[in-house]
Amino acid sequence: MANIIVETAETPSIDNLDGKIRLILAGEQLFAKNGINGASMREIATKAGQGNHAAVQYHFGSREGLVRAIFDYRMDQMETARGAMLDNAQTHGRLKDARTILEIILLPQLDLQDADGNHSYASFLSQYLLQSRSPEFGDFSGSEPPNLTRALHLMRERIDYLPPFVAQRRLISVSLMFLNILMRHHGTDESAFGETFSEALEDTMEQIVEGMCMPLRLASAPSENL
Amino acid sequence: MANIIVETAETPSIDNLDGKIRLILAGEQLFAKNGINGASMREIATKAGQGNHAAVQYHFGSREGLVRAIFDYRMDQMETARGAMLDNAQTHGRLKDARTILEIILLPQLDLQDADGNHSYASFLSQYLLQSRSPEFGDFSGSEPPNLTRALHLMRERIDYLPPFVAQRRLISVSLMFLNILMRHHGTDESAFGETFSEALEDTMEQIVEGMCMPLRLASAPSENL
DNA sequence: ATCATCCTAAAACAAGTGTCATAAATTATC
DNA sequence: GATAATTTATGACACTTGTTTTAGGATGAT
Numbered sequence: 001m002a003n004i005i006v007e008t009a010e011t012p013s014i015d016n017l018d019g020k021i022r023l024i025l026a027g028e029q030l031f032a033k034n035g036i037n038g039a040s041m042r043e044i045a046t047k048a049g050q051g052n053h054a055a056v057q058y059h060f061g062s063r064e065g066l067v068r069a070i071f072d073y074r075m076d077q078m079e080t081a082r083g084a085m086l087d088n089a090q091t092h093g094r095l096k097d098a099r100t101i102l103e104i105i106l107l108p109q110l111d112l113q114d115a116d117g118n119h120s121y122a123s124f125l126s127q128y129l130l131q132s133r134s135p136e137f138g139d140f141s142g143s144e145p146p147n148l149t150r151a152l153h154l155m156r157e158r159i160d161y162l163p164p165f166v167a168q169r170r171l172i173s174v175s176l177m178f179l180n181i182l183m184r185h186h187g188t189d190e191s192a193f194g195e196t197f198s199e200a201l202e203d204t205m206e207q208i209v210e211g212m213c214m215p216l217r218l219a220s221a222p223s224e225n226l
Numbered sequence: 227m228a229n230i231i232v233e234t235a236e237t238p239s240i241d242n243l244d245g246k247i248r249l250i251l252a253g254e255q256l257f258a259k260n261g262i263n264g265a266s267m268r269e270i271a272t273k274a275g276q277g278n279h280a281a282v283q284y285h286f287g288s289r290e291g292l293v294r295a296i297f298d299y300r301m302d303q304m305e306t307a308r309g310a311m312l313d314n315a316q317t318h319g320r321l322k323d324a325r326t327i328l329e330i331i332l333l334p335q336l337d338l339q340d341a342d343g344n345h346s347y348a349s350f351l352s353q354y355l356l357q358s359r360s361p362e363f364g365d366f367s368g369s370e371p372p373n374l375t376r377a378l379h380l381m382r383e384r385i386d387y388l389p390p391f392v393a394q395r396r397l398i399s400v401s402l403m404f405l406n407i408l409m410r411h412h413g414t415d416e417s418a419f420g421e422t423f424s425e426a427l428e429d430t431m432e433q434i435v436e437g438m439c440m441p442l443r444l445a446s447a448p449s450e451n452l
Numbered sequence: 453a454t455c456a457t458c459c460t461a462a463a464a465c466a467a468g469t470g471t472c473a474t475a476a477a478t479t480a481t482c
Numbered sequence: 483g484a485t486a487a488t489t490t491a492t493g494a495c496a497c498t499t500g501t502t503t504t505a506g507g508a509t510g511a512t
Binding site for chain 2: 034035036037038123126127130131165166169170172173176177180181200203204207210211
Binding site for chain 4: 040041
């Protein structure tokens with residue numbers, strides 16, 4: 001289908017890897033680019049360097065199984081990262097700092113976006129969230145991620161002056177905002193907007209903390225929460 | 227493909243309509259639900275009440291043509307709405323009010339989400355934006371929408387104390403945030419979060435104005451811009 | 453070594469895909 | 483009303499899709 005550009009050694013870093021994981025990375029990349037329904041099992045297997053075009057069926061049972069596996073794969077990586085960050089924050093007494101907690105929630109995604117020379121974590125997750133129509137954001141219909149759950153809980157404590165549904169919605173908005181920033185980040189430090197990514201990140205985090213913690217009515221801002 | 231529930235008179239309001247527009251609405255709905263690559267031309271034609279399974283080819287040439295037509299269709303509707311709102315704001319001297327301008331940019335989408343008994347405008351646009359990878363947001367690779375362009379220009383004037391790329395990125399973030407709120411709104415006033423939609427809307431607009439106008443560094447906030 | 457388990461390869465199939473060509477029906481134009 | 487233009491309905495085509503089946507290879511345990 002068009003796009004037959006040579007593309008040899010496509011993503012060299014994903015060679016000599018477990019076949020199952022190669023499928024996960026290939027799937028993430030193709031799903032990110034063309035949508036969850038925009039890549040065939042055959043394409044994915046081929047991109048994973050597998051002559052076996054039924055590889056996905058074998059390892060994951062179905063397309064949905066692969067999608068789920070990709071999600072879980074990234075989720076696991078973030079759990080360990082968040083665990084370390086939570087410990088670190090605890091020893092430094094920063095568990096009540098809104099900015100710190102938000103960083104624990106958001107920043108691990110940045111590493112995933114850069115890892116594996118793939119640069120399609122954010123796009124894939126966007127496609128996934130758009131497709132899955134999760135009734136409640138944060139409903140991880142599998143194993144609950146304890147560290148993320150704990151961080152979210154800490155964050156909700158930090159903004160408990162907001163009605164719960166407002167807090168929930170703001171958490172969603174903020175997560176998506178960050179995800180969108182990530183999507184434009186491809187590892188190199190050049191940004192689509194002429195600024196460096198770290199600048200964009202700093203501004204975004206600031207804007208996000210502000211947006212999250214902003215009370216419902218501007219008048220009664222408990223500024224010590226920022 | 228599963229989901230063979232009877233579904234007679236599927237969306238009764240789109241009957242007795244121009245066939246071309248019925249295709250647009252059907253396409254919007256299916257693309258919104260299953261992604262731009264998640265619906266076949268045949269499905270779309272069928273949902274549009276057309277036995278002619280080659281209808282999309284005839285009217286729009288290709289899938290991409292249909293996608294583009296859907297986008298333009300909604301864009302046109304918003305242009306007229308925004309034109310009226312701009313006139314109204316001008317006569318009331320509100321062209322320099324950030325909240326008013328943001329409403330001109332965002333609110334017309336609310337009507338589209340409710341129109342046609344379709345309730346899939348927001349989802350479709352999300353899918354579209356995710357797929358199209360527009361190099362610059364606001365690059366409408368066809369006819370420039372003058373009213374939207376004007377509103378965006380007015381908004382940028384309102385926050386010209388921000389570096390241009392920061393302003394641009396915030397406009398994007400804010401638009402996507404609103405789009406996400408819209409996605410959870412299906413016409414009825416019940417929200418997924420237990421609050422009424424108008425409440426959510428009010429909070430969101432407040433949060434958005436705040437987030438948009440927030441200066442880069444919190445210290446030097448020119449509060450008269452809010 | 454033998455065996456079992458896991459993974460990969462390859463072939464085959466029915467169903468669904470986009471697309472083109474052509475016929476029927478509808479609508480507009482004179 | 484007759485004629486042209488536009489739209490809708492079918493039929494057919496090569497190709498891709500997901501999936502199953504069967505065979506071959508690798509790896510590890512005993």
